[in-house]
Amino acid sequence: MELVTQIVLYGILMGLIFALIALGLSLIFGVMNIVNFAHGEFMMVGMYIAYILSTTLHLDPLIALPIAAAAGYLLGVMSYHLLVHHILRGPMVAQLFGTFGLMLFLRYLAMFIFTPDVRSVGQGILVGKTISLGWLTFDVSKFVAAGLSLLLFALVYLMINRTKLGRALKATSLDAEAAQYMGIDTKKMNALAWGIGGATVGIAGALLAHFYYVTPTVGMLFTLIAFATVALGGFGSIVGAFLAGLIIGLIMVVSGQYVSELKFTFIYIVYFLVVVFRPRGLFGW
């Protein structure tokens, strides 16, 4: 019983983090129907920012959160204007290869700057601290990360459904052409989606760096997990991404308990089964 509770709670915490990573991907796909292969690399940038702050500047990696958000936003908007905007009209193959190239570029830029060494954030208020709830023990950093994930989801959800800007974004995702006729600057909306996507995943990276090692190649795995999450939740659905994140977290933790070498394999299989048998995901429209 203790083990089960521990696993379920741990799965939910990891799930909230996966959901936060998937949020931006889902948003970008929802607004302009393009898949961002560089998503995990945006996250990696956030992780390295936390690493630099903690190791080189001896600051607390928590300070990295706003910086990673800003850097992610900039990176997203820049990627849109410099690359994505130009490949949107091209064939699907070109779109795939465009963001794939972006992924490779960021990954090997990180390798050039930081070498392929595995690094981890050594110190900080949250690093390495644990919390005990009765007989359950958890990393404080995971709790904080999960809490912030909830908060960010609430913020993005409110922003999209309550503000004028968010409604414009939603209109663009529903029908870009019609939105344009209504006087919405869809190019700006696209850039905004990339910005928000980059910012949220940048924060996720800065949080993840508290308890996960950083390497230049860390992104691919999380991109794939995010794909699986978004596919499960339904491409473009924010609530879907949230719930699917929880499911993916539970699947990973439970399968990791039995065959730890194959815990990611199950996630790939989940993606495959979901897109084949229910292509619009659990909550897609």
Added chain:
Amino acid sequence: MRQVLKNILSLEDRPRSEKIGFIIFIVIILVFPWVVEGSYARAVMIKFLLFALFGLGWNLIGGYGGQVDLGQAKNVGFGAYATALMMVWWKVPFWLTLLPGMAFATAESFAVAYPMFRLRGHYFAIATLCVALVWKELFVFWDWTGGARGVEIPIRPTPDFAYMQFGSPIYYHYFIFLLFIAQLLFMNWFRKSKLGYQLQAIRDNEEAAASLGINVTNTKVITYCITAALGAMGGSFMAAYYLYIDPDFVMPLDLSILIAMTVMVGGAGSMWGPILGAAILIPLDMYLGAWLGGQKRLGIDYMIYALIMMFIAAREPKGIWGVFERMRRRR
């Protein structure tokens, strides 16, 4: 029969400049090992032919079919592992391991193809990627495949034709060249075959193709299986040539991407595109990589790759061959 043979050998629908270029290319490859002595240059040449071979195979599904398959490395791995494991376990001669590897790749692709081709576009691409990653993780996980340690093919005391072990790289050069020519002739037949035309019709407009009575799914599945078999053939050669394989060498995502990229850079859906792409990317990779690796500047070669990739995607989705064709039309 004569018609088929003619279709395989004839280039009569191509312009004269292409025929001349092709003959010059063949002559260069034939005399290359006699003119160039350096062992590194010969290794680059063999790798170029290998990736041109991979590219030609991938061009079927990715170029003529327009289905972005990011999992070709799994088929390379099947071929390589079939050859390596059969040679190590049962001392089977190389020549008898070619077909089992190709057969396994075909069977596996057939099994996953029907569910996979319910998908299109991005969903399909990511699904191929996931399937390939699942296989790679299984090959690392399993003990009987050698796990992450991989498989080493023991070196024979004397050169042995049956086991594809030669004293000089010249033999490997001509062997991969033969495979390459065989595949090129197959491609030449394919692009003019009924299947080839059906496939291109599907690429250009799936609904229209279906309304003309083309069985869309079957056409894609057959092509996907042929692509898989061709990938496994190259994989078998890799095992025999490098004598050591592990999942990170023959099944990684990077290999799938490099294969797809040679085709994209050269020109997807054109006959010569994959060869052009490999001729640019492989020497770039091997010389630049070696030079930068010596300078301890990791990653620059891949950054250049990535920039080429983004530029091609944004400006020239038809690759270098597309530029040639445009120039020719302008004249």
